[in-house]
Amino acid sequence: MPLLMIVRFWLSMLSWVILGASAYLLWTWYQGEEVLRPDGLLATAREDWRLWTGLGLLAWSFLGGFIVRPFLAKPDRKPLEARRGDGEVIDGARGAKLYVEQIGPKDAPCLVLTHGWGLDSTIWAYAKRELSQTFRVVVWDLPGMGRSRAGPDGVHLSAFAEDLRRVIDYTGARKVVVAGHSIGGMTIQTLARDNPAFFNDRIAGTVLINTTHTNPLKTMILSGLVQALRPLIILQLRLTAWLEPLAFVGAWQSYLNGMAHIGNRLGFGPHVTHSQLNYVTLLATRNSQRAQALGNLSMIHWDATGALKGVDAPVLVLGGKGDIVTKPEASRTIAATTPNAGLEIVEEVNHMGFVERSEAYNRAIAAFAAVVLKSPSTPKATTELPQRHPVTV
DSSP: OHHHHHHHHHHHHHHHHHHHHHHHHHHHHHHOEEEEOTTSOEEEEOOHHHHHHHHHHHHHHHHTHHHHGGGTSBOOSSOOOOOOOSEEEEEOGGGOEEEEEEESOTTSOEEEEEOOTTOOGGGGHHHHHHHTTTSEEEEEOOTTSTTOBOOTTOSOHHHHHHHHHHHHHHHOOSSEEEEEETHHHHHHHHHHHHOHHHHHHHEEEEEEESOOSBOGGGSSTTHHHHHHTHHHHHHHHHHHHHTHHHHHHHHHHHHHHTHHHHHHHTTOOTTOBHHHHHHHHHHHHHSOHHHHHHHHHHHHTOBOTTTTTTOOSOEEEEEETTOSSSOHHHHHHHHHTSTTEEEEEETTOOTTHHHHTHHHHHHHHHHHHHHHHHSTTOTTOGGGSOOSEEEOO
């Protein structure tokens, strides 16, 4: 989502400033200053504070993360152990190559999970472990992320929606439940908007997780200020895409000095652990900075408000009460404009709630999927769907 990438960009700029200050201090220490000694000869005088301050800033530039990270999150009780399974690459839309994994019994009801931007399918580690006991869980990397590659047509939501259709076809299931976090939820809504016939034919139910229905600049905190700065944000994203090698180096430096962790911490609530914060930051660092910038540009020019109005199958909207990236008002709007929707607002979570409070989210997804996949031919069974109420965890 644009908010986190904007914050990481400026913290990356601060990282360059720290590194530049280190180089300046070390160089001026080495150069010294010529002074006249009592015996009349010239000598080079060096100020030791420049040496030690320069070395300290240099060390911070590459090792600061070891100091910062312990203060940003809680110790792990259930570490996020993200591992690849046995996946394969399939053809996506418009020349894309999509990495797909399947976990769980092959004859079980099928869930298709789509991750958020800057991440990849390994972020579903908790969901794969917990939901695959009952369901066949299919996860995939969005083009440009993880092991998937974008086609020559670029990185944008309309293409992602076509790719999601390819993944659904790949499952071979007559009906599936689709779940998407952040841009994953936007991808699902784009598919419903662009191809409603396919959506009504193949989707038994939809779960939208901490997502929005329109340009996310409009549904984040300080939206008025951010929209006023929209031209500068677009320029920043385009510069990131054009100067990818520099952005790549800056992203890794920010990861090493802890600035990137500080930026990503803004997307979590009070329950985030060390492994969760570090892994999300690692994914946002090692995934293509160019692809992330292009995806964020696509989001800024996107709108699918009311896309689910004509959807027959039930929809469950999961929002986070403390979400600053896609505020809970966005979840409420989606639910209010969708005829057969249930809304749950999870307490004490931010944008990455499905990671830090995975039990609550996975429990809601499993209960919803069990209902709609049991009787996909009767999607109007709203009496069995979750009602609109907050969930306290």
